[in-house]
Amino acid sequence: MSTQSHYENHLAAFYAWMSGNFEAKQQEQQDWFSSRGVLPQGNKTAIDLGAGHGLQSVSLAKLGFTVFAVDFNQHLLSELNARAKGLPIRTVLADLKNVPQYATEAELITCMGDTLTHLDSVETVQGLIGKWYELLPAGGRLALSFRDLTEELFGEQRFIPVRADDQRIHTCFLEYYPGYVRVYDQLLEKVNGEWIQKVSSYQKLRMGTGLVKEMLTAAGFRVQHHDVIARMQYILAEK
Ligand SMILES: C[S@@+](CC[C@H](N)C(=O)[O-])C[C@H]1O[C@@H](n2cnc3c(N)ncnc32)[C@H](O)[C@@H]1O
Known part of the structure; x- marks a missing residue:
């Protein structure tokens, strides 16, 4: 089954329940952004890729960004919309691999909560990192969080x-x-x-953290921060 069908036919319906208390989880994301200085500085626009039901989009909007929340799952975007009332968030139903569908001037791009590992190959990730680099202005930032699944469990x-x-x-x-x-x-x-x-x-x-950092550097980014929180790798990179 494709990732998109898996979400449509199965996971999306219970994703919010599975994630646990929204306010607490959202606050954790907001705290990480604040602690790493991810605050509006330029055109105050952020693109949140694989936004899901909104943990990062809501956090960024609360921090003062106007957010384009991109996801290919309508169920999760509808849940996000219900939570986004009064916040400057616009949802975009699109595949994040299709960059022209969400390309807009933004000082920040995020792809968090293990969305990156949903892509079909390392080459796809590498190609996208290059395109996101082109989309950002000088000083623009890319925030990634993902699980490093290189170590096997038995x-x-x-x-x-x-x-x-x-x-x-x-x-x-x-x-x-x-x-x-x-x-x-x-x-x-x-x-x-x-x-x-x-x-x-x-x-x-299964992408190693070292490999992701190498891909960022090869594209022209400078890795500013790397944190590991609850076994999730958080990387902030600057153009
Ligand atoms: C693990 S969830 C993370 C959601 C949210 N960022 C969070 O931290 O809760 C992955 C999300 O990415 C979306 N997604 C996965 N692959 C995608 C793609 N190629 N294009 C758009 N959305 C995608 C899924 O629908 C899902 O909402």
């Missing part, structure tokens, strides 16, 4: 409990291949007192 370590309550249980199962991981999202949902299982899977890229 045996029972590959079963990751994500979230559970009285009505739903979400578990991820990981299958490792050279260059990518197949991620199975298993959802058990209680319907009329019975547990119903739904399973769907998609691929994630």
Whole structure:
């Protein structure tokens, strides 16, 4: 199944529940932006790629950016719109690989929350980093956050409990291949007192943090900050 179908047919419907408390998660993102000086300085415009239900878009808007929130999933963009009331956020239904569909003058581009690993190859990521570099003005910044999946998990370590309550249980199962991981999202949902299982899977890229930094440098960026928070690699780079 393609990543887009996986979200459309499975994950989007319970993504917000899976992510947990929106306000708390959103505040974590806002705090990281603030701590790293990601504040409006130029034309105050940001493009948030793979925006999902809005953890980064809402944070950036609260910090004073006008945000173009790009995602190929309408369900998640509708949830974002519902949260964005009164905030300067415009949603764009587009594939982030299709740069002309969202190309606009912006001082900041973000691609966060492990969206980068959803792309189909390292070459695609490299090509996009080059295009984002072209889109930004001198001094413009690119913020990435992703999981470094290069280290393999074995045996029972590959079963990751994500979230559970009285009505739903979400578990991820990981299958490792050279260059990518197949991620199975298993959802058990209680319907009329019975547990119903739904399973769907998609691929994630195994990209080392070092490789991502090399691609940024090769494109012309300077890596300003690298943080690891809850096993997520956060990189801020400047043109
Ligand atoms: C793991 S979620 C991250 C969402 C959000 N940034 C967060 O931190 O919660 C990945 C998001 O990227 C979107 N996505 C994945 N590949 C995409 C693509 N090629 N074009 C547009 N959106 C994409 C998915 O629909 C999903 O909303």
